[in-house]
Amino acid sequence: MNVIEVEQLVKSYNSVKAVDGVTFNVTEGETFGFLGPNGAGKTSTINILCTLLGFDSGNAQVNGYDCVKESLKVRSSIGLVFQEVTLDNELTAHENLKFHCYMYNMSKRLANERIDEILEVVGLEDKRSTAVKKFSGGMKRRLEIARGLLHRPKVLFLDEPTLGLDPQTRSNVWEFISTLKGSLGTTVFMTTHYMDEAEVCDRIAIIDAGKIIACESPGSLKSSLRGDTVYIKTSDDGRACVELHEKFNLSARKIGSGLSIIVEAGEKFIPKIFESLETPVLSVSMKRPSLEDVFINLTGKEIREAQPAAQRSPRR
């Protein structure tokens, strides 16, 4: 069963198309990731699915409800964790969660039951009466994810859930999300621009400039590269490029201040570079296929290089 169905979705800000004819489905229980640089249209898409943003044309359905006509039904069946913190700092953890429960029309008893349960799951049971302003970034994130799950949504939307967190907290948050998923079986739709985070997804859609350019499992995306990536830096990249083509029949791509070459067995290829290349080689490194390489291969740029274009969605 498809939990999310999106068809030919278009959303423009002024004349810039932030979302440009996006089509995809997410099936029940799946972890689906949107991978792309800032300004690629990830947040706009998530806002449309959460009924916070209208769109120009196309179709968007969540849990079988239309995102425009049945927005209240969509909203009651989804949970959301935003990029930025959306907790009330003055209130305690328990009060923030209680606010949420009452907004979702739960009875007092049910609310208290769920709050106790979820605080334990996220390991914040001893912080229930502490004001959120005293929380660390990681604790706030955990509390927000807990809040997003209080009303047992069918889909949990995570918009860059680890933005601004240090690497260790990031991995803790991910461990936590996958544990939750295991126990609750919730469908997860997430956006990220961290490659390693995208690896946890069952399927990834790579989005660039408002368009989906690939949509597959991380495994098949990587195997589509057919080989390792060798990065070399030389004193003259132009000449090295020509040489590589003449001597190995390989086409190198210029990436940043170096060249990237995709070969089948990288470790055997590297010695050959030194043997055959007349252009002095300054440095060599090699990587097994990663999503980063997939991204580079598809878009011709590194994800961090891909600067937000003008289509960055405005703050609401």
Place this chain on the structure above:
Amino acid sequence: MLSYKAIYVIVLREFKRFFRQKGRLITTIARPLIWLIIVGSGFVHLIDVESGANYIQFILPGIIGMTILFTSVFSTISVVWDREFGFLREMLVAPVSRVTIVIGKLISGTALSVFQGALLLVVAPIVGLEIGVADILLMLFFMTLVALAITSLGLFVASFLTSLEGFNVIMNFIVLPMFFLSGALYPVDNLPEAIKFLSFINPLCYGVDAFKHVLLPGGGNLSAELPLYVDIFFVLTFSIVMTFLSALVFEKRK
């Protein structure tokens, strides 16, 4: 379609925030007293009264009006605040209608203002005004009307604004003229014709006038200037129109 539980919890949150922000609490209690004591005692001997209320007594209704004005307007800052700090999104994605959120904010702003205004009624006997139970009840009723009018106006303005900075600028252009043109510090009748008309579209002017009807029944040149039914009619109409408009704007601005 309203969700009462959601309204309840929105109001509850505003009250908790209000009582936890000590600075805000102290300011809202101290400001009217400073006005009463300093401005009131400074002017009391300058202004001649033939009969009826003296100047300190005269400004009490105005200071109550001011307190309601400030409390109501600054409670609607929470909309801008919530937007800036993201909490508004938590409310906007909840399965409740926008009208529910507007009503929650209206009730909390109004209730907080009335609470503040009611505290000031304690001052009435101290400055020599006699008030009975009926007067207190009447005052509570009028204060509710005025607080609702100002809160709905504030909410309407706040729903257009995205930054606290903008809110401060706009509110200073609205709040201070509203206060000075309300008849709180001097009778509106004394104003030049050119700016007097501004008083006649100012809901606070009618509100303060209604307070004067209750608190300064003695007559004299500092008593109420308009018939009470005009006051009630204007404030009530103003609140209804503004409530409707702010709900509409909230609905449109997703």
